[in-house]
Amino acid sequence: MCILYRDCDVRNFTLCLLAVTLSLTGCDLYCDKMATCKSSSMAASGHADSWQSRKSLTQSLRHSFENRMFSDVTFKVGREQKTVQAHRQILSIRSGVFEAMFYGPLAEQGEIVIPEVEHDIFEQFLRL
Missing domain, CATH: 3.30.710.10 (Potassium Channel Kv1.1; Chain A)
Incomplete structure (x- = not known):
């Protein structure tokens, strides 16, 4: 789910939505002014913390x-x-x-x- 700041536009939201869809991690993302998406729940390893992380399809x-x-x-x-x-x-x-x-x-x-x-x-x- 993207959390948008006031100065983010629809194009930035689309980039965040695409990042969530492609990563399939379900992590919360936010867009900065440069239209880059960042996770608000990244683990030290750089992977998002979610129940899907580092699990096989069978495990999920x-x-x-x-x-x-x-x-x-x-x-x-x-x-x-x-x-x-x-x-x-x-x-x-x-x-x-x-x-x-x-x-x-x-x-x-x-x-x-x-x-x-x-x-x-x-x-x-x-x-x-």
Whole structure:
């Protein structure tokens, strides 16, 4: 997110936004009069401190799943109908069944109820 000073213009904001998008660090940036972007949360190493820093894609996906970040589908599983949140795109990439469930002509809307599978087993399945 860019924090702009009064004397920054739209062009500077665009540069900061581009820097955030390219770095994918999510750090706070500010623009100075020279249109250079600087981080307000840089670590001593020069890398931004964020949950994405120095993590592999697998580690970032695991963190996102475990912390229920960016999820866009909710399952109610088991006899107790416990809630499990997940990511449609990731499930669809890994399974043709989920692809059909989410993006096919009869795509599911809202919560998806799966009473036949217990909560713990379903969560373990999603972690694979």
